[in-house]
């Protein structure tokens with residue numbers, strides 16, 4: 001584990017306070033979700049197009065790296081799912097994720113609803129059935145758009161069957177712990193021989209782990225103030241120099257090794273997404289007094305979540321006794337060595353006992369504590385100031401960034417539409 005929780009805890013508690021402020025109630029449970037499963041940041045390596053080289057050249061590397069788990073986006077294009085099914089089933093059984101990249105690998109934005117339904121919704125079931133035939137119990141929850149072409153219509157169909165969709169971008173877009181991303185359009189950094197050098201990819205992995213000097217980073221969409229979640233898009237894993245999207249096996253191995261060395265959580269897209277989605281839900285979970293304790297309950301954020309979502313939580317000991325125990329399904333959960341508890345988010349409830357009196361969040365943990373709200377455009381250009389997370393009506397319709405600041409508080413940055 002490479003994570004200092006002390007700063008993080010303050011920040012999370014703060015965001016709990018904000019959630020309460022907005023809801024006008026003060027009953028969110030005294031639990032803090034631990035960012036990125038106890039790591040400083042996360043990286044999800046994704047490999048598209050069901051290519052044979054991913055089985056031949058990548059699988060041996062992955063088999064030798066137990067801390068690295070990745071996502072494969074499968075397609076039936078050119079019979080690739082059928083031809084490589086045994087190899088991908090073996091990868092699934094080794095803990096890697098299988099996601100959906102359509103039957104046709106064609107331009108989804110040109111499709112009718114009926115065509116989308118077949119290519120996006122029904123193919124997810126086909127992947128599961130094919131993997132089952134080869135002995136792998138797979139639940140598809142992640143999608144990736146071919147050519148990263150997306151639209152509101154495409155998103156609405158993806159959302160019917162998947163809890164996350166990956167698009168892409170050529171810049172180093174990344175996701176921060178306390179900022180809910182657009183789940184139907186997560187940005188990924190694309191590897192290509194002409195586009196990204198190995199050293200540029202290594203820098204991106206350092207930035208995700210908050211290693212380096214970022215004092216002068218332009219506030220752009222996100223000032224770099226902490227670790228983050230980086231998503232990387234790869235295709236062929238081979239030495240074929242003729243293929244611009246291929247990466248040499250030695251180079252991908254170098255990237256994996258750096259990610260592990262940096263203490264990043266190297267986990268599949270669906271795993272990290274489910275964990276972060278769970279965080280936003282649990283931070284608002286309500287608790288109720290029951291005999292000899294409190295029950296905490298919540299709802300699932302999407303119908304198509306992974307079968308299991310282990311979520312690492314800590315007690316907010318400013319509000320509850322440090323002797324509090326946590327139970328799920330009648331069993332007491334043994335704390336980890338760092339005092340955190342790994343709960344099963346998919347169980348939708350837990351019981352807290354020996355809590356003492358649960359106190360309310362501190363009043364200063366409120367959005368009202370922020371005194372300065374600065375408006376930026378999406379390129380980081382400062383446009384003006386305002387007095388809350390709202391864009392004044394004098395601004396043209398569009399998407400803006402607001403950064404809230406106050407002495408002694410961690411700045412919060414949010415994307416706001418008007």
Ligand SMILES: [Zn+2]
Nearest residue numbers: 048049146147
């Ligand atoms: Zn593709």
